[in-house]
Amino acid sequence: MSPTKAGRAPVILLIGTVDTKSDEMAFLRESVEHLGGSALVMDVGVLGRGGFTPDILNSEVAAAAGVTLQQVMDTGDENTAMKLMATGASLIATQWYVEGRFDGLLALGGTMGTDLALDVANALPLGCPKVVLSTIAYSPLIPPDRIPPDLIMRLWAGGLYGLNRLCKAALGQAAGAVVGACQARAAEADPRPVIGMTSLGSSALSYMKKFKPALEVRGYELAVFHTTGMGGRAFEDLARRGYFAAVMDFSLQELVNDLAGSCVSAGSERLLGAGRAGVPQIVAPGATDMVDFAAWTRCPEPFIGRSVHEHNRLIASVCIDPEMRRHVARAIADRLEQATGPTCLLLPMGGVEQWDRPGEPLHDPEGLKAFTDEMGHVVSPQTVFQPVDAHINDEAFAQAALRVFDGWVAAGLVPPGVVDVTEERKAA
Template identity: 55%
Template structure:
């Protein structure tokens, strides 16, 4: 028999009672269980809920009367958000929930985004929203593994269109809770940032080399949410080391592109004390949406149209100086081992001779600025290679192997060790 999964259902049960009841009934009908949390402020619901709005307010250190007395709907919902986050985290830590689902317009979505961010990666989290996929929601508000479903036709009351969206969401969160594997691994896990093979190619050599050393390797697409997932996993203790070799999404953020991973990018791994090897892969480019007009201050420079979504533009020498200083400022905050590798021959495929980004003078300016601003205990070394050359990967592995040898990084597990560990688990289970 399959153990029933429990889904935390979060919402304003005073104004969205019918919709939330519809979701809960579907989850129960399909063999799941629900734990309801009411985050209403002014109104009351006649529907039984597991966690009342009064309990949510108390978890924030106030009463509902205090919330109402805040006098502003934003301040009031911010207090309810604090309580909802605290309770959701507690329920998760106690193993009482296997997934989370919420719905709302802008107010409900605002709170749901906070709750999703507070929950760990790997726990299924779904938000049904009238503003799903909207540019109103910046990258830093999104949990790296959150799923959003557009609440089409759902602003006021149930209807055929609304029920279609809600039923899909209910099935999705329950199905995800049943099939989620979590982060169990028989080998230590390393996270690596990169772009696709057209721009950066080190993964082809790096992945098998690390696997041969007994590690599992996960590559994160550095186009916004990839970096958020990488840094979230590292800060939550799931990664033994990070190879942050592509910084284009960080670069995008500091130069004003929407294709970014939030203002904390390049800080969280170091502040968590996780060993990191960093290289400025593609840090000479800024990505903009192909479907938007190029802003005036970016016009008149070489660019590469990657597809109908992304166009990459080169940076000026002054912009590269700024990038180097911002990189150094964040990396200098690291409390864990941090080593920066400078590939002097180039940092992405389009900066090779004959390509749109070839500008060795500006690249040299960028490296000079990095050298000037990186501070101890951050270490840095150079390689004469291009970032897509085999010698660059050799330089990365040399630093990493040194860390393993000195005990800064957990050693990998060979096949024999993995088999023995698996046998031990099976024997204990028997």
């Protein structure tokens, strides 16, 4: 068994309603122990006591939310009651994880338990193993912005009421998933500063192929995030927590999706995490000329008649009109103005993604001109603004970004890279 922290076996925080699911929670605890881990059980039920005494009582969960358990019950509304318990459970879980009391989360529930579990999982940092065993796993009832980007979810088949062979299989596999995730081999120590970059695959935006070797030779590690919703959320979370030495946020298509109400969204906080944390950011408006939608559905009503690119059977993109492109430019400028750290906006005048080149399905010179004209008028003076006479996938764009980056390193705004990684690792 691979130890986790301080040579001990994985400790799993189990969350569920012990009052109504005592047998299931007890089986989960036994499953974790059978796999060599140990479990802390948090009871988030409000109907009474279950068949065993949990490690964290439901009264303690309520107290963490600033109320008594009786006050929770007196609300007379199950939705209000569960929101209060979700608040308390999230606060306790966050504090206990910071204190190193557990290594991973496993939550169990139907719609009520899943609703609470998503709040707790979102409160924990990226990288903490999180498994939710739910009767509504992958259901359209769950909005994308409620799903943590690193969540493992499994269907709780046949487990709504009482134990049976199907339920036990689901419980046991969920326990194996979280214990295994906690036992997974940790990444090797690497002294190189990490640069966070966003991109939309490698066909629409291919610049990372130029940046990866250029940054590595400078002594940095590059982490590229796929901006299809969850990728942007993970990127924002890590930027906000100061994980990156700097960011190259060159794919802002999730921002456009959010403005248009698309399901392919990273939420309303996109393009704010790094800036608010003071992380140096070089930004470019990659893929801001289109809105994504599920390819197996109809094109969204407001965009019917506009050019469409069907990337595959899952995702398609529709070109937005010039007026919306001006709206996007204003939104970008507004978010960059809120930054507290060094910020540079590079504006590729020749286009913002591969499918907008001449002859490609989303080529729209009128829309590009509307965007670049508006961008030039609305950028705040505190944002360094550099138009680049090139397409975003051209070598000239990459060189322009690297010149800004190198200047920031020389000025001490970005920590220097570590070129001789092998020697640094030996020293560590």
